[in-house]
Amino acid sequence: MALQETRTRPAQFIEDIGVDLAKNLVASTGVPTVSVGLSAISQRPGESAADFAARQTAARAFETRQQSLAGLAPRVAPQDQLQKDAAALAASGVGAYKPYVAGAEQLMGAGAGTGAGSISE
Amino acid sequence: MSPYQQQVIDVSLQEFDRNAAMNRQKMRDQAVRAGAFGGGRDQVLQSEYERGSDRDRLLLQSGLLQQGFQQAQQARGQDFERQRGLASMVPGLQRQDIQTLGSVGAVQQAQEQAKLDAQREAARQATFLPQENLSRYAGQVAGLMGGYPGQTQQSFVPNPSPLQTALGAGSAIAGIFGALK
Numbered sequence: 444m445a446l447q448e449t450r451t452r453p454a455q456f457i458e459d460i461g462v463d464l465a466k467n468l469v470a471s472t473g474v475p476t477v478s479v480g481l482s483a484i485s486q487r488p489g490e491s492a493a494d495f496a497a498r499q500t501a502a503r504a505f506e507t508r509q510q511s512l513a514g515l516a517p518r519v520a521p522q523d524q525l526q527k528d529a530a531a532l533a534a535s536g537v538g539a540y541k542p543y544v545a546g547a548e549q550l551m552g553a554g555a556g557t558g559a560g561s562i563s564e
Numbered sequence: 565m566s567p568y569q570q571q572v573i574d575v576s577l578q579e580f581d582r583n584a585a586m587n588r589q590k591m592r593d594q595a596v597r598a599g600a601f602g603g604g605r606d607q608v609l610q611s612e613y614e615r616g617s618d619r620d621r622l623l624l625q626s627g628l629l630q631q632g633f634q635q636a637q638q639a640r641g642q643d644f645e646r647q648r649g650l651a652s653m654v655p656g657l658q659r660q661d662i663q664t665l666g667s668v669g670a671v672q673q674a675q676e677q678a679k680l681d682a683q684r685e686a687a688r689q690a691t692f693l694p695q696e697n698l699s700r701y702a703g704q705v706a707g708l709m710g711g712y713p714g715q716t717q718q719s720f721v722p723n724p725s726p727l728q729t730a731l732g733a734g735s736a737i738a739g740i741f742g743a744l745k
Contacts (some may be wrong), residue, residue, distance in 0.1 A: 453694035509690035516686035
């Protein structure tokens with residue numbers, strides 16, 4: 444008895460796509476993950492020139508992608524003027540009671556002329 | 565001493581002195597009318613009057629001073645209570661300040677955190693775009709391959725017998741000779 448194996452291959456273009464995908468997958472595993480721009484990276488102690496160059500390339504690519512995706516980047520609306528004014532007002536009111544407390548102390552002490560010295564006179 | 569109290573005392577003593585002077589004058593007038601002015605009896609009367617007047621003046625002055633002292637003491641006690649009230653109020657006011665600053669700070673911190681989150685998300689998008697593209701591509705390829713599946717079939721074929729082999733070889737040789745003719 445002999446074993447006979449029959450393979451029916453998919454269409455050539457499908458095979459080509461599959462091969463291309465596999466190549467890309469393998470290639471992507473060799474690219475270092477860099478999430479900052481070129482100016483933010485430096486060669487680490489013990490890092491080979493080739494590895495650093497690979498990171499530099501990845502950083503350049505990151506910058507390019509970031510620039511290209513700028514339109515999709517999430518953004519945060521700044522505080523509007525009313526909110527800024529409210530914060531400034533709240534902060535300016537801090538300690539506002541101090542002059543009144545000091546004034547009241549003065550009125551109660553010297554104002555009444557009833558300090559300890561006054562009583563002994 | 566309060567200047568107002570001093571003024572009250574001064575005016576009271578001035579009034580006392582004025583009344584005393586008037587009384588002295590009355591006594592002198594009476595002595596003159598009685599023909600006893602300058603006599604021993606008159607001098608004794610005047611001396612008694614002066615002693616009593618001085619005593620009354622001192623009593624009036626000390627009474628007023630005592631009154632002033634008691635008022636001052638009372639006012640001082642009220643001052644102390646009010647100061648204590650103020651002192652107990654200050655921590656509450658400070659707490660309000662702390663809460664205000666904390667609330668404002670929390671709003672600003674949340675704003676900054678939101679910016680940082682947005683920056684991080686932008687960096688994440690740019691960092692993993694190739695992988696995400698590849699993943700999307702792989703999903704589409706998998707779909708395509710599902711539509712054009714390859715197949716592998718395996719079967720067992722029995723080995724040919726010697727006779728079949730010989731016949732096969734004979735027919736092959738005959739074919740070759742036929743072709744050569």
